[in-house]
Amino acid sequence: MVSRRQWFMRFLLRSLTQRVGRVAVATFSVTIAVAIVVSALGLSRGIRDKLGHELKAYGANIIVTSPAGLDQREAEEALSTMPGVDEFTFQLYGSVMAGSAGSAVSAVSEVAAIELIGMDIDESKGWKLAGRLPLKGAGEALVGSDVQAALNLELGGALELEGEKFSLVGFVERGGPEDGAVMLWLPDAQVLLERPGTVSAALVRAEPGGLEEVVGGIRRALSVAEVKTLRQVARAEEIFLGKIELLMGLVSIVVLLAASISLSSTMSATVLERLKEIGLMKAIGGTRRGIGVFFVSEGTAIGVMGGVAGYLLGVLAAMAVSKGAFGSIIIVPAVLLPLGVALGVVISVVASLVPLLGALRCKPSVILRGE
Amino acid sequence: MLFILLRQSFTNQMKAMFLMFLSVAMGTAVSASLVAISLDVQGKVSRELRSFGANITIEPKVEGLAGLAGQRRFLSEEDIPKAKTIFWRHNIIGLTPFLELEALLEVAHSGATSKRKVMGAWFDHSIMLPGESEPFDAGVSSVMPWWEVSGSAPGEGEALVGVSLAQELGIKSGDTVRLMGRDLRVSGTLSTGGAEDGLLVLNLNELQSLSGNEGALTRVMVSALTTPMDEFAYKDPDTMSKVEYEKWYCTGYVTSIAKQLEEVFGGSRVKPIWRVAETEGRVLERLTVLVYLLTLAALVAAALGMSTTLAASVLRRLDEIALMKAVGADRMGISIIFLAETFIIGLAGGLVGYLISLAAAHYIGVEVFGSALDQKGILLPASILSALGISSLAAWLPIRRALMVKPAVVLKEVH
Numbered sequence: 001m002v003s004r005r006q007w008f009m010r011f012l013l014r015s016l017t018q019r020v021g022r023v024a025v026a027t028f029s030v031t032i033a034v035a036i037v038v039s040a041l042g043l044s045r046g047i048r049d050k051l052g053h054e055l056k057a058y059g060a061n062i063i064v065t066s067p068a069g070l071d072q073r074e075a076e077e078a079l080s081t082m083p084g085v086d087e088f089t090f091q092l093y094g095s096v097m098a099g100s101a102g103s104a105v106s107a108v109s110e111v112a113a114i115e116l117i118g119m120d121i122d123e124s125k126g127w128k129l130a131g132r133l134p135l136k137g138a139g140e141a142l143v144g145s146d147v148q149a150a151l152n153l154e155l156g157g158a159l160e161l162e163g164e165k166f167s168l169v170g171f172v173e174r175g176g177p178e179d180g181a182v183m184l185w186l187p188d189a190q191v192l193l194e195r196p197g198t199v200s201a202a203l204v205r206a207e208p209g210g211l212e213e214v215v216g217g218i219r220r221a222l223s224v225a226e227v228k229t230l231r232q233v234a235r236a237e238e239i240f241l242g243k244i245e246l247l248m249g250l251v252s253i254v255v256l257l258a259a260s261i262s263l264s265s266t267m268s269a270t271v272l273e274r275l276k277e278i279g280l281m282k283a284i285g286g287t288r289r290g291i292g293v294f295f296v297s298e299g300t301a302i303g304v305m306g307g308v309a310g311y312l313l314g315v316l317a318a319m320a321v322s323k324g325a326f327g328s329i330i331i332v333p334a335v336l337l338p339l340g341v342a343l344g345v346v347i348s349v350v351a352s353l354v355p356l357l358g359a360l361r362c363k364p365s366v367i368l369r370g371e
Numbered sequence: 372m373l374f375i376l377l378r379q380s381f382t383n384q385m386k387a388m389f390l391m392f393l394s395v396a397m398g399t400a401v402s403a404s405l406v407a408i409s410l411d412v413q414g415k416v417s418r419e420l421r422s423f424g425a426n427i428t429i430e431p432k433v434e435g436l437a438g439l440a441g442q443r444r445f446l447s448e449e450d451i452p453k454a455k456t457i458f459w460r461h462n463i464i465g466l467t468p469f470l471e472l473e474a475l476l477e478v479a480h481s482g483a484t485s486k487r488k489v490m491g492a493w494f495d496h497s498i499m500l501p502g503e504s505e506p507f508d509a510g511v512s513s514v515m516p517w518w519e520v521s522g523s524a525p526g527e528g529e530a531l532v533g534v535s536l537a538q539e540l541g542i543k544s545g546d547t548v549r550l551m552g553r554d555l556r557v558s559g560t561l562s563t564g565g566a567e568d569g570l571l572v573l574n575l576n577e578l579q580s581l582s583g584n585e586g587a588l589t590r591v592m593v594s595a596l597t598t599p600m601d602e603f604a605y606k607d608p609d610t611m612s613k614v615e616y617e618k619w620y621c622t623g624y625v626t627s628i629a630k631q632l633e634e635v636f637g638g639s640r641v642k643p644i645w646r647v648a649e650t651e652g653r654v655l656e657r658l659t660v661l662v663y664l665l666t667l668a669a670l671v672a673a674a675l676g677m678s679t680t681l682a683a684s685v686l687r688r689l690d691e692i693a694l695m696k697a698v699g700a701d702r703m704g705i706s707i708i709f710l711a712e713t714f715i716i717g718l719a720g721g722l723v724g725y726l727i728s729l730a731a732a733h734y735i736g737v738e739v740f741g742s743a744l745d746q747k748g749i750l751l752p753a754s755i756l757s758a759l760g761i762s763s764l765a766a767w768l769p770i771r772r773a774l775m776v777k778p779a780v781v782l783k784e785v786h
Contacts, residue, residue: 021686029679036672043665054657057650058423126646145642150433175428175644226535231517231564236423243419244658247739251405254731255669258401259676265390265397266680272387272687317668325661355386 008290012297022270023302029266030306030348031313033259034340038314040255041339042332043321044248048241050326052208055241056086057126060203061211061234064218066225069198078221084206084214090199092118092189096161098151098182114147115181116161118189118199127178131155131170134185141166142183145173162192208237260347267351271295278359288360292353299352303345311340377711387684391716392723394680395758398673399724400731403754405666407732411744412662417596417655419740421464425514425592426647427629432640445470445587446639448579453635454593455500455507458621459628465513465594467493470578470587476571477549478540487536489550489571491578494524514594515563522559525574529558533568551581593632597625599652677758678765681713685769692770693778702774706767713766714759721758725751 064070072090079088098114121133121142134140141159148171153159157168161182173179190196202225206214211234218227281291315332322330431444446468454466470491477484497506511518522544525531530550532542537560542548546557548571561572579585598604604624608616620627625643633641695705729746736744 022683025679025683025686029676032672032675032679036669039668040665043661047661051654051658054654055650057646057653059646126649128643128645146433146640149640173642174646175642175648176646179642180433228568229564231519231562232424232515234564235517239422240419243739244416247408247735250735250738251408251665254404254735255401258397259672262394262397262673262676262680265393266676266683269387269390269680269683269687272390321661321664321668324664325657 008294011294012301026267026270026302026348027306027309029263030303030344031310033263033347034307034310034344035313035317037252037256037259037343038311038332038336038340039318039321040248040252041336042314042318042330044245044252045333046318046322046330047248048245050322050328050330051241051244052237054326055208055237056205058233058237059126059230060088060205061208061230061237062204062206062215062218062227063230064202064204064222064225064227065200066222068224069195069200070202070222070225072197072199075199075202075222075225078218079202079204082214082217082221084210084217086205086207088202088204089120090186091201091203092186092193092195092198093200094118094189094193094195096182096192098159098161114161115177116189116193117178117181117183118186118193119183121183121185127172127174129170129172131168134169134183136185137188139164139166139188140169142170142172143168144179144181144183145171146180147182164192208234208241260343263347264351267299267348268355271352271355275355275359278356282360291360292356295352295356296349299349300345303348304341306348307341307344308337310344311337314340377708377715387687388712388716391680391684391713391762392720395677395716395720395762396724396727398677398761399721399754399758400727402666402670402673402757403725403728403750404731404735405662405669406753407728407744407746407750408735409659409662409666410747411736413655413659414596414745415736415740415742416658417651418464420651420654421594421596422516423647423651424517424644425465425594426597426625426644426651427593427595427632427641428644429591429593429632429636429639429641431589432638444638445584445589446591446636448586448588450636450639451509451591452498452500454591454632455503457628457631457635459595459623459631462596462623462628463593464596465508467509467511467514467592468575468588469590469592470575470582470584471589472578472582472584474551474582478542479547479549479554481541483540485540487571488569489573489578490567491573491575493575494520496575514592517563518567519562520559521562522557525555525558525572525577527574527577528553528555529574530555531559531561531572532557533570533572534560534562535568536571539569553581591636595625595628596623597628597648597651598623599656600624600626600649674761677761681716681762681765682769685709685766685773689773692773696774697778705774706770709766709770710763713762717759717762718755720762721755724758725754728754 064075069092070090075090079085094116095113096116098112134142141161143153143159147153151159153168153171155168155171158165159168159182160166166182166184172183184192186199190198204214204218211229215227215229218225278291281294282288286294314336318332319329322328429446431446433444448468451466451468454460454463457463472489472491473486474489475484476487476489492511494510494512496508496510498509500507520531522531523529530548532540532548537543542557544557544559548555548557550571550573555573561567561570573581575588579587603615604619604622604626606615606619608619608626608630611619620630625648629641629643633639692705692709695708696702728750732744732746736742
């Protein structure tokens, strides 16, 4: 004798395997709906990280200064171990006497004090460069566009700073104070200004979320320094990221709602198709409970298959979109897998139960006659 | 005859038809709202990005070492309204002038004197533009919304003290400072997180008359909506052909807007603030691509979702088709009935979906950007046509298959 449970399983298996077309359609629609929801949610979760990375180019959001100068090694140790600090760079400011040490024709007739900035000159973004960036320790200088215009300098020429000759390899226009200054690599500037191991400022880039804690931490670690947040960058960034996150979140909700409604109508349509089957089951003695359990199990099976496939497809879609937009893939959190499966199961079960309940109330003969 | 068949089909199968309609409407709604967002996202986001501050500075031209050595040259206040007469005037959404000087500052209660930087700025200042009825806000807050004044903005005979300066000299609100022979009451403190924290700030026009520099400015900060820089934009305008130059000049690049501003401000040198301009361009481009790709994914998903529902509904009526054939209907007649059915569903679903998308996109625009999205009218015909196209196609394929089978086979299989 075959037990009741075995009958049930055989019935379910048959239903799933023998009408492949119908099951395929249902599973496919669950897959599509879950995929689009997972990719939209995944993207909205990862967007802060990706955009934050782009916004880094707006520059430092904390600036640490000290009138007397900071000890470079001490500051470096404090900042590199500070949690929440993404990156930092040091600058040294000073003023030097300059003259153009060019050919005999443009012999130095004027000498003037010029602002000098010692910095890490490895940034390729954020300014318009003519020529190239200077190499470290090679006696090369980068000149701001205002200085270039004022001294009528040319690429390949030389500039005399405090009597020392520097060759001009590049001119930059930045739209900021650098335009009126000469820039050297930090070690070169420290030598020229006779301030070895000293920096005037540390430009710190911290994660926008925990700015206040980082500021507090730096204040404790470097007691002589004045620590300021560059509010322009910090606040605009926080507001901007919040808005974009909200946009993505709302888009995800719209997608979620539309996908759920659309999916439940597909599932209902496939159940409508089987009303006659329900009539037949009732006619040969199926209880309402038995038929209900049968349909719920079937819906669950379809929901799980579609949910898993949809999650995988959604992860791939989110990766592709992120690759296209940001040039790097996004990691979709794994918590969306149970979420996607749950979405698939709940919708397919609910959507098949609604028409089913109606059908179960009818007399088998009515359904079988097709009225 | 066709009409009767259609009416019966809709009344007999209310539920099935409603489900098809629902699926089409939802598919259209999500696609149309995402398309609406992607069409306007660039404009909205570029406006948001302006909160990162000015992207163009106007300064006096420096000539010779004298300029660097601090022998000031000035811009003229009279030139400010001209900024709103250039080709890209509507893209200039904020501008504000400054005058920076060094002067001897004396604190009344302590008697301390020191040479300090003093700045004149406009607070809550509007200017009238030629040919415009609305005044244009040229105050500091239009370009630098992060300036925080505690107390009140400096009026006649008043000054604002930057927080670092206030701390250093021990000045607080209500104290008196002496500048260029005039007593000024401290109306509050200014906190910006930038260099302004160390300055004394006066109303621009007061500083001009105090220092005898009537109508003079040392800097104008401009906030302009720009087109992201592309490869063409980085070409040197001096080496462009006439056609290229015209194209460059009439595109809203930050460089071409700067060039146009330089033309109207006498004796000026106008520079993009490259850090801001470049980052802005890149963020804008990436976000736009992101929204486009997401929209594309949603369109594909919606089309697939709609077609599966419709295909499922047609498949389930195979026996009906067989029966029609058996009683003598020709293939043409059957196709017309089914296509007319899906046509009505596509039309209704497309229209309702469009209406839902209007509401959804409007809500998102207001909620996120504080202003409704610019909805393009083209979306109405576009959504209805694509809903019609997809549903017809989705119905047509199974119908064609159904028409090919023999009625006897189908009818035997189903029953």
